[in-house]
Amino acid sequence: MPETPDPTCPLPRDAVVDRYFLEHRAKLLDVAAFLDRLDRSQAPEAADDDFRVEAMQRAIELLVDEKGDRAKRILELFSDPTPDPIPAAPMKGATGAYKEPK
């Protein structure tokens, strides 16, 4: 494994809060407002089954489980877990969450 000479952020904890709190408070509100918007949308129950929203809800649980490595574990949660190449590319883009085949 590579050397990890200083595996910690050099800033004191209060400086990390001072520097980043407002930015991430705003991002948290973006998530809250997105979930509220889903509730207000037409036929809101349809979004309950959306694989992306469902993945996001499971990701939110990882934010508060106090187990660390949150970014890595959320990225893994959104990832295609299957090992083999798919038969053909259906499109060029990506959706951001893995959708299990029906």
Place this chain on the structure above:
Amino acid sequence: MRYIDPHIHMVSRTTDDYQRMAQAGCVAVTEPAFWAGFDRSSPQGFYDYYVQLTEVEPQRAAQFGIKHHCWICINPKEAEDVGFARDVIALIPQFLDKPGVLGVGEIGLNKNSKNELEILEAQIDLAAKHNQLVLVHTPHLEDKLKGTLLIMDAIANDGRIPPERVLIDHVEEHTVGHVLAKGYWAGMTLYPETKMTPQRAADVIECYGQERLWINSAGDWGCSDPLAVPKCQQEMRLRGHKPETIERISYDNPLQFLSQSERFSIE
């Protein structure tokens, strides 16, 4: 502070960008071949693109004192048509000995399909036969982890290219550990919004160290920031990282990896 942006698509950027990058400390760029945002209609379209990469961009960069280098390949987004892709690959060897050409790239996978993998294997073979460095594109979003593992398997199965001659780009928190543990170089691409940010890149450096790791902007025709590397330098400085650490990530490491090609020079 001086820096190298080892992955940026300057054909999509204005001359003003070269000027601003030079003012921000950029001394060299390397430009992988990639997708133009639309599928080219013939192999000749790729030939013209390779001429642009090897002849036109170095001159445009030189006006601002920036050394320009490039990588040649057909990108995975245009690899689904295997016959077409093989016609393009047949054009590549004539460009590999041109000045400033560092290797084969950015090859890789996009949707992790069988055809993409076949063309990836063909280009790993090309790089091995011509003793070239390799720059790898990994898929975005939900396809990245699987694609990164499939790509590393393909390189290992071929067996002729040692991991220290391969840079696997667009790593994030869930792939960087896999890439470094297998001995490859890892690149972090800094995007303004949707993917890795300068803050998260600094986090990864704090967690995984500075060995075999670089940062780049991958600036192209989409939403991207050609000044992302100096912004990450600034983020690290404001966190209190030592100047040597910042220089290692943004200058020394790309210099070390790229200097494995005798055609890389910043003089």
